[in-house]
Amino acid sequence: MKYTEDHEWLRAEKGEDGSDIIVVGITEHAATQLGDVVFVELPDIDVMVASGDEVVVIESVKAASDILAPIDGEIVEVNTKVADNPGLVNEDPLGDAWFFKMKVDDPAVIDQFMDEDEYNDLIS
Amino acid sequence: MADLKRTALYDLHLALGAKMVPFAGYEMPVQYPAGVLKEHLHTRASAGLFDVSHMGQVILRPRSGRLSDAAAALETLVPVDILALPEGRQRYALFTAPDGGILDDLMVANRGDHLFVVVNAACKEADAAHMRAHLAGACEITELPERALLALQGPAAEGVLETLAPGAAAMRFMDVATLHWGAVELWVSRSGYTGEDGFEISLPADNATAFARALLANAAVQPIGLGARDSLRLEAGLCLYGHDIDTTTSPIEGNLSWAIQKSRRANGLRAGGFPGAPRILAELAQSPSRLRIGLLPEGRAPMRDGTQLFAGPEGGEAIGHITSGGFGPSLGAPISMGYLPASLCAAGTTVYAEVRGKRLPATVAAMPFQPTTYKR
Incomplete structure (x- = not known):
């Protein structure tokens, strides 16, 4: 798992067709800082996005915030479970509450991001 | 958080694991480890304890010794009947401006030989100056920074407070009384800012932590931060000064005409005689051009402070x-309040809120959103 400065986690996996997929969620630290999440708006699928694009809107009891695409790629799947049950983001941010999957040409694209130790240094 | 003041309960908030934020010049708990959602639901199900010591507590004592003189003086600043407020009762009031805007909202209690006034934290210095400028002839004006103010709200509040301070259960909504917790004098009102039955309790700051701990020792009571205080009052349809009402809104636009008793209205015993009376009485007679209303967004997306409202799904100027x-x-749903033209204020009317560039429908709804449970 890799981590961004925007408190996202990125995990590489293989798609059913063997393509390279990056799964994106937010860290436990981010979920705690946001507070109780009450609304999640997911992106459309089969859409190309660029790194830095706002792709997900999260509203907590406190405020709205955006999740940015961490890399360039195609959104191939979104997790409708978090839209139906936004509280999942607080319950299981690193597991069930992933937000979207992106298809990438080269999974090594996430090597540029922090590993767990580096991320823990960032938030400590 | 330099330059911020702390309430008497500051150390207790930290001990309870509160997340502290700046609010109205104070370091205040926005939430405890349970979080805003659980704190909110706990208050409605059992009892929540709130530190509201940042609010301003002021005594107006008549120089003549006759309470009616203080009441008549205060009536020159509020469109509210204070003279008819019986001893042991409290009433909601508004400081109005000469142009009919609202300077602050407040609670006024008749405590026998004096009036006890509670004002918003962010306005308390301006309010004290306002009262000194206009009431000093009739009243001795004493601010009480050495007193703390706690709120105990929710269905279990009555039972919890009665065991510590007998007499609480006998009070009705908007009653005020002096009760005793051991040797400590409590100035109690049966009121609050959540829509729930409950109490606000003024006591010496030196006793506040021990009293709060005594309340929290009851398993029914949990500490509640400002986050849940805001969602509770929003569900109850109660105004937050500086957001839902301010110097640009009149009491009538703010849908607070219920707070203006007959005696202060046209043809009343003491009609007018408060700042902004010409505009406020005219709006009472003719209805204002806009009104504060409740809104239920159709989807799940919250519509927050500052969101523009439109009559249709596309085009047109903002209407509120x-x-x-x-x-x-x-x-379990988003809720909002805001201002709309009087012609679009009927419950059931659909309007459109622009959220992140998209027009989303919302329906005008009666408030409170959540039924209140006051012990009348």
Whole structure:
């Protein structure tokens, strides 16, 4: 798992067709800082996005915030479970509450991001 | 958080694991480890303890010794009947401006030989100056920074307070009384800012932590931060000064005409005689051009403070805006309040809120969103 400065986690996996997929969620630290999440708006699928694009809107009891695409790629799947049950983001941010999957040409694209130790240094 | 003041309960908040934020010049708990949703729901299900010591507590004592003189003086600043307020009762009031705007909202209690006034934290210095400028002839004006103010709200509040301070259960909504917790004198009102039955309790700051701990020792009571205080009052349809009402809104636009008794209205015993009376009485007679209303967004997206409102799904100029909005935990849905032209204020009217560039429908709804449970 890799981590961004925007408190996202990125995990590489293989798609059913063997393509390279990056799964994106937010860290436990981010979920705690946001507070109780009450609304999640997911992106459309089969859409190309660029790194830095706002792709997900999260509203907590406190405020709205955006999740940015961490890399360039195609959104191939979104997790409708978090839209139906936004509280999942607080319950299981690193597991069930992933937000979207992106298809990438080269999974090594996430090597540029922090590993767990580096991320823990960032938030400590 | 330099330059911020602390209430008497500051150390207790830290001990309880509160997340502290700046609010109205104070370091205040926005939430405890349970979080806003659980704190909100706990208050509606059992009892929540709130530190509201940042609010301003002021005594107006008549120089003549006759309370009616203090009441008559205060009536020159508020469109509210204070003279008819019986001893042991409290009433909601508004400081109005000469142009009919609202300077602050407040509670006024008749405590026998004096009036006891509670004002908003962010306005308390201006309010004290306002009262000194206009009431000093009739009243001795004493601010009480050495007193703390706690609120105990929710269905279990009555039982919890009665065991510590006998007499609480006998009070009705908006009664005020002096009760005793051991040797400590408590100035109690049966009121609050959540829509629930409950109490606000003024006591010496030196006793506040011990009293709060005594309340929290009851398993029914949990500490509640400002986050849940806001969602509770929003569900109850109660105004937040500086958001839902301010110097640009009149009491009538703010849908607070219920707070203006007959005696202060046209043809009343003491009609007018408060700042902004010409505009406020005219709006009472003719209805204002806009009104504060409740809104239920159709989807799940919260519509927050500042969101612009439109008559249709596309085009046209904004017709109003949202002044408070968020998620209502007890309703399990987003709720908002805001201002709309009087012609679009009927319950059931659909309007459109522009959220992140998209027009989303919302329905005008009666408030409170959540039924109140006051012990009348």
